[in-house]
Amino acid sequence: MAVLAAAGIVADLGGARILDGVDLTVASGGWVSIVGPNGAGKTTLVRVLAGALAPREGRVLVDGDDVRGLRTRERARRIALVPQTPVIPVGVSTLDYVLLGRTPHMPFFGSESSDDVGRAHGMLERLGVGALAGRSVESCSGGERQRVFLARALAQEAPILLLDEPTTALDIGHQQEVLDLVDGLRAEQGIAVVSTMHDLTLAGLYADELVLLGGGRIVERGPAEEVLTEETLRRHFGARVSVLPGAHGPVVVPHRAPGKAG
Amino acid sequence: MTHPAAVAPTVLRPRWVVGGVVAVAVALVLGLTVGAVSLPVSGVVGELLSHLPFVGSKSSLSAPQAAIVTELRLPRVVLGLLVGALLASAGACYQGVFRNPLVDPYLLGAAAGAGLAVTVVIISVTAATGSAGLPLAAFAGALGAVGLSWFVGRAGGRRSAASLLLAGIAITSFLTAIQTYLQQRNSDTIRQVYSWILGRLTTADWGDVLLVLPYFLITAAVLLAHRRVLDVLAVGDEEAAALGVPVARTRLVLVATASMATAAAVSVSGLIAFVGIIIPHAVRLATGSSYRIIIPLSILYGAAFLALADLVARTALAPAEIPIGVVTAFVGAPFFILVLRTSPEGRA
Numbered sequence: 001m002a003v004l005a006a007a008g009i010v011a012d013l014g015g016a017r018i019l020d021g022v023d024l025t026v027a028s029g030g031w032v033s034i035v036g037p038n039g040a041g042k043t044t045l046v047r048v049l050a051g052a053l054a055p056r057e058g059r060v061l062v063d064g065d066d067v068r069g070l071r072t073r074e075r076a077r078r079i080a081l082v083p084q085t086p087v088i089p090v091g092v093s094t095l096d097y098v099l100l101g102r103t104p105h106m107p108f109f110g111s112e113s114s115d116d117v118g119r120a121h122g123m124l125e126r127l128g129v130g131a132l133a134g135r136s137v138e139s140c141s142g143g144e145r146q147r148v149f150l151a152r153a154l155a156q157e158a159p160i161l162l163l164d165e166p167t168t169a170l171d172i173g174h175q176q177e178v179l180d181l182v183d184g185l186r187a188e189q190g191i192a193v194v195s196t197m198h199d200l201t202l203a204g205l206y207a208d209e210l211v212l213l214g215g216g217r218i219v220e221r222g223p224a225e226e227v228l229t230e231e232t233l234r235r236h237f238g239a240r241v242s243v244l245p246g247a248h249g250p251v252v253v254p255h256r257a258p259g260k261a262g
Numbered sequence: 263m264t265h266p267a268a269v270a271p272t273v274l275r276p277r278w279v280v281g282g283v284v285a286v287a288v289a290l291v292l293g294l295t296v297g298a299v300s301l302p303v304s305g306v307v308g309e310l311l312s313h314l315p316f317v318g319s320k321s322s323l324s325a326p327q328a329a330i331v332t333e334l335r336l337p338r339v340v341l342g343l344l345v346g347a348l349l350a351s352a353g354a355c356y357q358g359v360f361r362n363p364l365v366d367p368y369l370l371g372a373a374a375g376a377g378l379a380v381t382v383v384i385i386s387v388t389a390a391t392g393s394a395g396l397p398l399a400a401f402a403g404a405l406g407a408v409g410l411s412w413f414v415g416r417a418g419g420r421r422s423a424a425s426l427l428l429a430g431i432a433i434t435s436f437l438t439a440i441q442t443y444l445q446q447r448n449s450d451t452i453r454q455v456y457s458w459i460l461g462r463l464t465t466a467d468w469g470d471v472l473l474v475l476p477y478f479l480i481t482a483a484v485l486l487a488h489r490r491v492l493d494v495l496a497v498g499d500e501e502a503a504a505l506g507v508p509v510a511r512t513r514l515v516l517v518a519t520a521s522m523a524t525a526a527a528v529s530v531s532g533l534i535a536f537v538g539i540i541i542p543h544a545v546r547l548a549t550g551s552s553y554r555i556i557i558p559l560s561i562l563y564g565a566a567f568l569a570l571a572d573l574v575a576r577t578a579l580a581p582a583e584i585p586i587g588v589v590t591a592f593v594g595a596p597f598f599i600l601v602l603r604t605s606p607e608g609r610a
Binding site for chain 2: 110111156
């Protein structure tokens with residue numbers, strides 16, 4: 001059953017049309033990865049799905065309720081978001097930062113209970129950064145930070161997780177680690193995941209469905225084998241690539257410009 | 263390596279609060295004992311206690327001495343405490359809402375609005391009618407200017423922290439320009455206008471205290487209630503919304519409350535600089551960046567600081583009085599430079 005369903009999304013930013021009729025559905029425990037060239041509208045689509053941006057047309061339904069009709073707090077209980085570059089408050093400790101994720105479960109003027117603190121600790125442990133609880137987020141490395149961001153989002157205990165470029169700042173080992181963690185949680189807790197990705201091979205490796213955005217429309221969608229073809233990537237990314245069959249899905253290999261290769 | 267479970271979330275430590283209460287008590291007792299007539303500490307404390315219900319202690323002060331304490335010094339010290347608490351908590355709140363540690367309570371034009379309104383009243387009212395209308399004019403001018411900034415502070419259909427901040431700068435310049443022009447055209451009143459602008463608690467009586475007390479109680483309650491919400495706002499509008507905080511409504515409530523606190527302080531004390539920046543900053547340096555700590559401690563230490571500054575203002579060059587705004591700026595500016603030079607990059 002679709003827990004998140006967007007239909008006919010048209011969105012403008014600063015007078016320019018960014019999304020032009022996008023449909024997208026994710027089921028419980030499903031993983032949809034949005035790929036596409038720079039400026040295709042990936043981040044805008046994530047913001048619309050999160051309810052942060054009102055679409056000009058179309059709507060986003062969360063368990064059948066319009067996301068823009070939900071109260072802010074209720075929305076935060078249903079959708080957790082890790083933005084592309086989260087804001088890190090000066091001097092905030094990792095534990096305090098993850099506890100921010102408990103906000104939708106607390107009274108508005110309340111403070112966190114020992115249960116909330118326990119859950120935040122548990123989430124940090126779970127993501128392998130339990131020892132960082134007392135450190136400031138600023139002092140964490142890129143890989144550690146990404147896991148701390150994820151811990152805050154997961155502390156919301158929302159059935160939908162939106163990830164905007166969760167791996168862009170990470171080396172290949174940390175990319176795999178973070179994506180494996182998300183994959184484990186969605187399998188175990190039935191979380192629906194929507195992510196935007198730049199690395200096409202990785203995107204195909206983890207998602208059940210790839211959605212290729214081009215010029216604000218979905219130009220290709222389906223399993224990685226169908227979306228990641230040499231012809232598609234040439235047309236929409238202007239990229240010279242070979243797509244090789246890998247053990248777990250297609251592998252995208254870039255080429256140098258003709259004549260320059262040795 | 264410590265076990266992670268031993269790490270606790272940031273909380274307000276009792277010893278910080280105790281320190282603040284002691285600072286307020288010291289400021290209170292010093293403010294009552296030091297002056298043209300020096301009074302014994304024991305006598306002043308006895309006099310204060312004798313006014314508390316159920317204590318039943320007897321004051322050892324003579325009747326004139328007791329009158330100096332309760333009618334002259336006490337209202338002035340209490341007013342200093344309240345104004346300090348109002349300005350420091352308003353400054354802390356603005357800094358949280360605008361995610362900028364350098365903004366002060368006058369950011370959205372409160373000072374310029376109050377200054378213009380007071381100048382207009384001083385120019386248009388004859389000496390005979392006196393200055394009874396000044397507090398009201400200052401209050402209305404401050405709130406009016408903030409309202410104007412709020413009204414025009416929209417960009418691209420959204421009211422962001424940045425667009426409000428820029429609107430505040432524009433409104434401040436605009437109102438200050440009008441005020442300067444009026445002042446130049448009426449140079450005979452410059453002295454009176456300046457005396458107001460530099461801040462004063464000189465004329466403080468119980469009437470002033472009762473005037474600002476309700477504003478203090480209400481704004482302190484609202485700001486204290488929002489102290490964790492301010493921590494959530496630190497991650498920015500869009501993320502705070504994703505965490506369940508209705509950002510637009512919350513920002514309106516907080517800006518309105520902090521502006522109310524500022525206007526109440528300005529109406530009885532004129533423009534007192536730097537308290538709204540240095541107190542929250544000092545608290546931040548000493549305890550960390552959580553508003554769960556900054557808001558309550560700014561109230562306590564702001565109160566103590568301003569009462570002590572007023573003590574310096576009225577005793578340093580006695581019998582002459584230094585405007586209290588001069589004292590706070592004289593202490594505040596070097597402190598501020600110290601903060602800038604000792605802070606890690608980007609923090610101050």
